[in-house]
Amino acid sequence: MDLRDIDEVLRRRVDSRRFRIKDIDQLKTVDDVFNQYTIDALRELMNRGIVEEVYGPVAQGKEAKVVWARSGSGEDIALKIFYTTTAQFIRGRYKYLLGDPRFTGVKVSNTRKLVEYWCRKEYGNLVRAFEAGVRVPRPIAFNRNILVMEFIGYKGQGGVPAPLIKDAPPDDPEEAYLTIVKYIERAFIIGKIIHADLSEFNIVNTGDELVIIDWGSAVKSNHPNAVEFLLRDIENVNRYFSKELGVRVFNSKALLNALLRRSDSKDNFEVDNEGWLIINGKRLIDEVHHDDEGGAS
Ligand SMILES: Nc1ncnc2c1ncn2[C@@H]1O[C@H](COP(=O)(O)OP(=O)(O)O)[C@@H](O)[C@H]1O
Ligand SMILES: [Mg+2]
Structure with a gap:
């Protein structure tokens, strides 16, 4: 729609x-x-x-x-x-x-x-x-x-809830995908938290921006199943954006491993003008490859 x-x-x-x-x-x-x-x-x-x-x-x-x-x-x-x-x-x-x-x-x-x-x-x-x-x-x-x-x-508008992205896909799917990846990283690296129920059912589109809702299932990054939940979130987001919207997404495992590496870094991070965290001089998207490319993860 x-x-x-x-x-x-x-x-x-x-x-x-x-x-x-x-x-x-x-x-x-x-x-x-x-x-x-x-x-x-x-x-x-x-x-x-x-x-x-x-x-x-x-x-x-x-x-x-x-x-x-x-x-x-x-x-x-x-x-x-x-x-x-x-x-x-x-x-x-x-x-x-x-x-x-x-x-x-x-x-x-x-x-x-x-x-x-x-x-x-x-x-x-x-x-x-x-x-x-x-x-x-x-x-x-x-x-x-x-x-x-x-x-x-x-x-x-008051009283008119923003629709879920599954019903109202973003106008610019590539940009929207990167925004969600950015939010996953911020939550994990700065907030030390994983949503754990992330999918097109818990992201709304206000028409101007994407908002991630429904944080009841979220876990701390030291939870025993944290890595499993983080991978599942990444896979859900990748599946939706690639299968439904045709976005060329990052390899799920590569994204997971880059996030885990970056969370281990003792370096202080800075933020660039697009809102990406800079850790050891790199943005997350400089460290990952796409699903259709080879390369080490
Ligand atoms: N802050 C909010 N503002 C407007 N609508 C909301 C808000 N939070 C949730 N909703 C609406 O309520 C629905 C259910 O909320 P959600 O937190 O996802 O609970 P559930 O656990 O039932 O999935 C959402 O799909 C959305 O339509
Ligand atoms: Mg929900």
């Missing part, structure tokens, strides 16, 4: 969904994600001035619902509200929680504690990626099962 078509489709969709809530207890009747536990968490965010007004859901996933809202300062914000009741949540996430020292002491039987842990983890991951200079929704706050972040709208 073309971005211009999406423009109209999304506008119509969001108009029909838009609702305004004055008394947040009303939310219980309009959407079952708002149980009393979640309402209490939301009320606290409102008392703290972080959330001012709640509009309506813009996306629904297996583990969370994303709701459009407005902050105390009038900014459009997104609330990612994790479901507190599904057994599915636990099954889907358990393997990511194992091996994480922060998980120690959390009983699997306590779903709410797990969900709160997950929400806090996604917030922490977002902060790391954001501070590393990766374009992500700016993290604002969290409370219980509610993560508050910048709303990523299509062309900056």
